[in-house]
Amino acid sequence: MTTSLEERDRQVIWHPYTQHKDLLPPIPVVQGKDSLLFDDKGNAYIDAISSWWVNIHGHGNSYIAQKMYDQARQLEHVIFTGFTHEPAVSLAERLLPLLPGSFSRVFYSDNGSTAVEVAIKMAIQYWGNQSDGAVGVDKAPGARTKILAFRHSYHGDTFGAMSISERSVFTAPFRDYLFEVVFMDTPTPENIQQLRTDIRRQGQEIACFIYEPLLQAAGGMRIYSAALLDELLEEAAQQNILCIADEVLTGFGRTGKLFAGEYLRWKADIICLSKGLTGGTMALGVTAATEKIFRTFLSDDKRKTLFHGHSFTANPIACSVSLASLDLLLEEDCLQRIGRLSRRHQAFLDILGGFPIVRNARALGTILAFEINTGRDEYINAIGPEITRAALQAGIYLRPLGNTVYVMPPYCVTEKEMDQVYDFLVHCIRKYS
Numbered sequence: 001m002t003t004s005l006e007e008r009d010r011q012v013i014w015h016p017y018t019q020h021k022d023l024l025p026p027i028p029v030v031q032g033k034d035s036l037l038f039d040d041k042g043n044a045y046i047d048a049i050s051s052w053w054v055n056i057h058g059h060g061n062s063y064i065a066q067k068m069y070d071q072a073r074q075l076e077h078v079i080f081t082g083f084t085h086e087p088a089v090s091l092a093e094r095l096l097p098l099l100p101g102s103f104s105r106v107f108y109s110d111n112g113s114t115a116v117e118v119a120i121k122m123a124i125q126y127w128g129n130q131s132d133g134a135v136g137v138d139k140a141p142g143a144r145t146k147i148l149a150f151r152h153s154y155h156g157d158t159f160g161a162m163s164i165s166e167r168s169v170f171t172a173p174f175r176d177y178l179f180e181v182v183f184m185d186t187p188t189p190e191n192i193q194q195l196r197t198d199i200r201r202q203g204q205e206i207a208c209f210i211y212e213p214l215l216q217a218a219g220g221m222r223i224y225s226a227a228l229l230d231e232l233l234e235e236a237a238q239q240n241i242l243c244i245a246d247e248v249l250t251g252f253g254r255t256g257k258l259f260a261g262e263y264l265r266w267k268a269d270i271i272c273l274s275k276g277l278t279g280g281t282m283a284l285g286v287t288a289a290t291e292k293i294f295r296t297f298l299s300d301d302k303r304k305t306l307f308h309g310h311s312f313t314a315n316p317i318a319c320s321v322s323l324a325s326l327d328l329l330l331e332e333d334c335l336q337r338i339g340r341l342s343r344r345h346q347a348f349l350d351i352l353g354g355f356p357i358v359r360n361a362r363a364l365g366t367i368l369a370f371e372i373n374t375g376r377d378e379y380i381n382a383i384g385p386e387i388t389r390a391a392l393q394a395g396i397y398l399r400p401l402g403n404t405v406y407v408m409p410p411y412c413v414t415e416k417e418m419d420q421v422y423d424f425l426v427h428c429i430r431k432y433s
């Protein structure tokens, strides 16, 4: 008798963010096409969260698949020090002019967390490299070492990325090993002057300020004001603080513009990208920096080198797939679909407004979120898994963050599929009302 995939999985797999004591049998997914995922019994699920926010053009895209295949036959991988290749250079050449800011250099890594790690390392070493000693080797006198980040931020799961993220249930077991960061609230009309004063007061000690522009995603899909963020960025620029935009989630059309930085007047010095970069098909991270930053690493003193790299840095298949994803993203039709989806979310906000149990309904581009007012606002609120189970029965994949329900489908989602998602949300809200 053959053993089921669920049973084999149970024997050998350790899933992310999963308490295996309560593990429900995971669903064997055998195929993906456009917005749909299919299980081994032929059930279809609308991937309403784009498989952890990565998928932008849908699953099984034949254009991307062809480019992947062609590249795999040509050159699947090569060490990226001492060698270069066309896909890596072409991708950098195409990305740089699209990015919101004056970036001139692309550093490749593997995922969102590593894109952030690289950004933090660049920023810290930038200050050390200004003097004769590199920070960490001979701490330069006056080198800036503090990092400024927002409360409720999430920048990834590696130790550096955890350190600059909100301390939470995710990071609690490691809290003694995380480095100190200056945390501040996201800006509001009430606190903006105080935040500006705080930045000014500590300005000379702060190496960099990292932020998820406009949307704090894993922290609860919190949307905040572009105009107020601009004020903070202006203050940071006046203090020569390096600004790092973590656009790992907000990049590639998610917020209705190509990058969230396009809503801002003040531009970042470093930008982190991943997720939608490859259309959600392969792991790749990008950290782009301005020429000003890059130049401080040019030296006869070898200690001023950025000593960072990964085995799969600039993987040619991942770079080719990113180029293919950009081709699709920049098509008029795709931009229109992003616009349509954004307008539908806005219209649905009016419907959500009619339910007293719904709190803080909000939308930004292709992302819609709201809280269901049951129990505490926290990640381990039991309502999340309940909604996931009910949604699966309705043929939809949703994964609320505690009682924060959100929708973020691939841009190819059809009108009919969105009707199904919105209908389910209304049904679900009625159930809890």
Ligand SMILES: Cc1ncc(COP(=O)(O)O)c(C=O)c1O
Pocket (backbone or CB within 6 Å): 111, 112, 113, 114, 116, 154, 155, 156, 157, 212, 217, 218, 246, 247, 248, 249, 250, 274, 275
């Ligand atoms: C804003 C942001 N930064 C960084 C990360 C980490 O990316 P990854 O999961 O690819 O390491 C995430 C992941 O959700 C994110 O949303």
